[in-house]
Amino acid sequence: MAHTSTLLLTLLGVQLVATTFKICAFNIRSFGRAKAANRKVMGALVQVRDSRGSAIQVLLRELNRYDRSHHYSRLESKRLGRGSYKEQNIFVYRTDVVSVIDWHQFEDRDAGNSKAFVRGPFAAHFHSSYTVHHASPREAAHELDLLFGVCNKLMEQWKNQNVMVLGDLNAAGAYIPSNAWAGIRLRSNLAFHWLIGDTEDTTVSHRSCCAYDRIIVHGEELLGAVVPKSAKPFNFTQALGLSEEEALEISDHYPVEVNLRLSPKAQREL
Numbered sequence: 001m002a003h004t005s006t007l008l009l010t011l012l013g014v015q016l017v018a019t020t021f022k023i024c025a026f027n028i029r030s031f032g033r034a035k036a037a038n039r040k041v042m043g044a045l046v047q048v049r050d051s052r053g054s055a056i057q058v059l060l061r062e063l064n065r066y067d068r069s070h071h072y073s074r075l076e077s078k079r080l081g082r083g084s085y086k087e088q089n090i091f092v093y094r095t096d097v098v099s100v101i102d103w104h105q106f107e108d109r110d111a112g113n114s115k116a117f118v119r120g121p122f123a124a125h126f127h128s129s130y131t132v133h134h135a136s137p138r139e140a141a142h143e144l145d146l147l148f149g150v151c152n153k154l155m156e157q158w159k160n161q162n163v164m165v166l167g168d169l170n171a172a173g174a175y176i177p178s179n180a181w182a183g184i185r186l187r188s189n190l191a192f193h194w195l196i197g198d199t200e201d202t203t204v205s206h207r208s209c210c211a212y213d214r215i216i217v218h219g220e221e222l223l224g225a226v227v228p229k230s231a232k233p234f235n236f237t238q239a240l241g242l243s244e245e246e247a248l249e250i251s252d253h254y255p256v257e258v259n260l261r262l263s264p265k266a267q268r269e270l
């Protein structure tokens, strides 16, 4: 089963020494102890550099060992969902690039609101700031629309128009019937720019071709900081020379990534 994970980012007071950096979201299927014990998979994940799950400690240790020039840390949401099936949103970030200021766990249906998200989005306010959200695939269209409200709330609360939504949104194929698009404000509102197009393929399996994973940008400064054509799925099958079978052991989704370049002017103003 596919899950939806969304990452929202607002740039606030960014004072980066490096002027380009990469942001990436990755839905790692069933990331648990078994996967963490698999050296081949862990080796590949460390090269892909993203993560989720309780095996996160192992991944972080490997990540810090693999890349000694930077230090990676994490921020975890509560474990979301009823019964034994749980999902968790985790930010893995470079401590030399961002620092955590605040975070917010949005309400879900357990709080009694049947119109709310099945799993509440998890928002983190970094020195540049992020939100993560996992949705129910069956409700992809409804939850995509709800994310419009989340973006507006964050823009108001953090007084910043520069927001990025990225990750596995289940925003394609059977999850979004063609007549549902018109009702999705995140799509119909032209202030939101969808950087990963409908015809991209973010799935690992050769049998499917769907743009489930997306990057959506709001705000002129943030849009201006996007390096043209840099938004794309990261095909780790190709990059790591894997077979389809080996790649599927890692995940059924490719991460989506984008490079941002902050001009000296933007660095002063953001």
Ligand SMILES: *[C@@H]1O[C@H](CO)[C@@H](O)[C@H](O)[C@H]1NC(C)=O
Pocket: 201, 202, 203, 235, 237, 238
């Ligand atoms: C990813 O790369 C593999 C190996 O080169 C290729 O077979 C596959 O079609 C690529 N997938 C996508 C979605 O581009």
